[in-house]
Amino acid sequence: MMDDAALWVSLPMPAVLLDENDLFTDLNPAAEGFLNISSRAVMGTPVWDKLAVDAPIEVNLRRARAQGSPLFVNDVDVGCGNRPPLQCNLSFAPVSGREGVMILMIYPRELAHRMTQSVSVKSAAMSAIGMAEMLAHEIKNPLAGITGAAQLLSMSLNAEDLVLTDLIVEESRRVVKLLEQVEEFGNLSPPIQMAVNIHDVLDRARRSALLGFGAEMKIIEDYDPSLPQVLGDPDQLLQVVLNLLKNASEAAGAGGGTIRLRSFYEHSFSLRRSDGTGHALPLQIEIIDDGPGLPQDIKGDVFDPFVSGRENGTGLGLALVSKILSDHRGWISVDSVPGHTVFRLSLPMAK
Template sequence: MSFQTLWNALPMPAFLITEQGQIGAVNDAGEGFVVASARTLIGRRCVEVLDVGVDLERAFARVRADNSPMLIKDVDVASRNRPPGRCNIRIAPMSLSDPRLLLLLSPREVSQQVRPAGAPKSAIGMAEMLAHEIKNPLAGITGAAQLLAMNLPKADQEMTDLIVSEARRVVALLDQVEQFGDVSPPDCRAFNIHDVLERACQSARLGFAAHMQIKVDYDPSLPDVWGDPDQLMQVVLNLLKNASQAGAEGGTIRIRSAFQHDMRLSRSDGSRQHLPILLEISDNGPGIPPDIAADIFDPFVSGRENGTGLGLALVSKIISDHQGWITVDTQPGRTAFRISLPVSPAAKGGG
């Protein structure tokens, strides 16, 4: 796979900045963000193209001086053809021998809300391919370590045991990466969402959330939702598991359903979709760390020490594939994930 293919597979606007502060390269998402072609952008000073609410040139100098990446959160970014919008900006050095910098923009409408269905598929496909390739040599490493252990005295087997356990841990992580890339399009049909919620609650109470109290508040008048019950079951289980891991012994998880008459989502094509079914799953744990809250749905972002950061990314992808919407509201003592979904065509016609 060529660099250009990988570069254009990035779902967020990306720019390579030369030592002189000029744009050396821009990907497809970057062209779309500033509404200009690469041909007209390359060679221009970055500060002339992007109107940013911080001193970009000073930020570039600091990244080069420290040789370490920088994250600038919640700043207004505009261009000649684009009105100001809130973004997170990441600036990172390429390498010690390459003076160029990588500048990534994460528009808040992308980083905090659901991405359009299919937006990250190329990048995720690449991650899935790499996971498959890495697992093959890991199997060989594990086997070799086990063979070595057979000929070592018991006192010297600690290192080989460590190799085997760490290799297995990495394989488990790669399995999750492959699962993330393997999610098929939803097989949508009309069904009662409360059936899914109850099955998920029963599974949680008997397993990973046995140490928590689970309280429900359902709206019995909800019409049928339009979606894939198996995939939405996975969503609810992931959110319940997240809540159970955040909560202490005896903590409380609350599940609520409701009908939102006025919830409409504006799509990139200008259309507005009615998403009246609301599901809310909340816990009374410590909350999501503020430094990762805005990126919590991104792959490999996790608030737990040994978390993989793929559970919520999978949740976001499934909800996006359902043309739905997911948000999170977090503070110490309460974190609430809210999902908005469409009703079935029959219910829509009846309403």
């Protein structure tokens, strides 16, 4: 039978032990990752100094402790450190044989929702992409004919009518470009995986951005120099980072803004599937910007194909990013409020 210590370490959700004064007495690895701090650093300190809960629960917690009964708090925003608040469910329960000691278990809802949502939409999304890819091939041929005919027509028209043929050519090329993006999404090759220094990838993306679309942006590097190598395809990972940097730069507008590239190690982060299999994703990369944030109405669907917050956006950029991360057996998430958007990439470590 598994002992108590092994059970404590194996719990997939953040769990904390609190004494009768609500001081930390222990954290499991998932809680260390959630709080981004070691158990040794917080031992004996007040839990409410590290955990901000958007609900008045102290009185109810004292009552539950006195009565030896559990306490459940659902749908509350829980914040810690620099991380934006996450909506969570909280469970408090007395620990048998230890008077006044309570166990707090935290259930972040965003990740669970994204996992369920991604399973439900994946099949439909890939069917839509497959149909769009097939149509792209069929539409490009007649578009080439329309463009050629408009260019021939323009040779015999006066300057006033040339505006119309120029419009035909311009719009036809725009549609062709969109169709090529659809084809690129459908034809993405499997990643050629190897040990990759992710900081080299981030530096290449940063330099490329500053020379082009991100020339007006300030890009800050905040790296953990001891970070191990990532298992991945360097070119595809570069494509992911460039796409996220471009989105942040375009959202900032002509006035520019600040992007922070951050890397760190989170040993407790793992991805577990419904079939019980799972793997660790300890390497974390964050792209943080101070732009206007994601539109509220699409915030939960930004990784789905054809969802875009820009007027002329294709809605394929973030879907492609999500697909690449999925092919790497990684994970991408986003937290966004006006003035602070964080895209986090969670990746496996090279052996």
